Amino acid sequence: MGIPLASESRLSSLNGRTPTIATLCSHSSLQIFHGARREGFPTLGICVGPPPKFYDAFPLARPDRFLSVANVKELPKATQELRDDGAVIIPHGSFVEYLGPEAFTTMDVPVFGNRAVLGWESDRRKERDWLESAGVTMPRLFEDPSEVRGPVIVKYYGAKGGKGFYLAKNREALEDFRPSGPYVVQEYVLGTRYYMHFFYSPIAEGGYRLRHGALELLGMDRRDEANIDELYKLGAQEELLKAGIRPTFVVTGNVPVILRESLLPRAFDIAARIVERSIDLFGGMVGPFCIEGIMTEDLEFKVFEISTRIVAGTNLFISGSPYSDFVEPGLSTGRRIAREIAHARAAGRLAEILS
Ligand code: ATP
Secondary structure: OOOOOOOHHHHHHHOOOOOEEEEEOOOOHHHHHHHHHHOOOOEEEEEEOOOOHHHHHOHHHOOOEEEEEOOHHHHHHHHHHHHHOOEEEOOEHHHHHHHOHHHHHHOOOOEEOOOOHHHHHOOHHHHHHHHHHOOOOOOOEOOOHHHOOOOEEEEEOOOOOOOOOEEEOOHHHHOOOOOOOOEEEEEOOOOEEEEEEEEEEOOOOOOEEOOOOEEEEEEEEEEEEHHHHHHHHHOOHHHHHHOOOOOOOOEEEEEEOOOOHHHHHHHHHHHHHHHHHHHHHHOOOOEEEEEEEEEOOOOOEEEEEEEOOEOHHHHHHOOOOOOHHHOOOOOOHHHHHHHHHHHHHHOOOHHHOEO
16 A cells, blocks of 8 residues: 555545546646546536637547636635536646646645645755755756856746756856846756656556556657757857847757667666655655656766656657557556546545545
């Protein structure tokens, strides 16, 4: 038996009924509704204003019903309605960002996964404590700018899609940086980026075993990042700056990638360490998560970020990926989430996967 995350009273709205899978109409919602329907769950789309018309174009991924709110921040006012519906909320990146971490943490509606993870993910220093204490290599952090030797990246707190990040090729260039909020200065890692989509189930039997349950790899992508991905065409950052363009990392899309097969054991080892450590720190990071890092020419993988819920890159793999096809043909992360809820419900173990 694993670790209970949700109290009995939190889950009382689900007693004796089929849960309704609910999420905010954005980000990866099509995949989440599609996966839930395929597992036989009713679905509810939370939308701002009238139901978005684009769902009509995707009949297999359209939620059964909509709950319309004037503003995402007002969602907690609909707590009773959501409980009456037997809703289980599936968090995704935009959902947490728009609702706000405070409301997300306190809302009295069952949420898929462990909401305690938020406090560890949203603060870059706590995130680093978690990952480094798990034995994961991260880009070097510079507390003292005078120690900077090579190129660095200055990053603001929170998931801002890389907006406003600053690149400095050396210590002198860093002196020109004028901060507009809390930030960290990191070594700029040269290499190839990989965004690896894992799923941790504390209740799974078989598979890649951890202390409780098992780990799955469901896909992998690389992000297209606005003007920075085109940097090579101009030759150097100075060329962009001369043109009055500040390099940004704003995500504009995703492309599928795979890792050299010989590097997979390392990928699983890193993911396993991060999950095992999360169990010690806050009861475990349950469900989908994404390890975001850079493979250097020495084949060292440096993790710069972890996203602790479904990431938009999984939208590439609605009908399976080169990895999930070896778990079950055609398995998407959205469907895997619904499957986890179905299994936990059948086994009377919902408290271990909902919070
Ligand atoms: P999101 O939450 O949307 O993932 P974010 O604002 O938290 O974005 P990061 O994911 O940490 O930002 O970084 C954004 C991008 O900046 C990365 O996708 C990567 O391209 C680049 N990047 C981040 N850290 C480094 C680093 N240490 N070295 C090189 N590039 C980096």
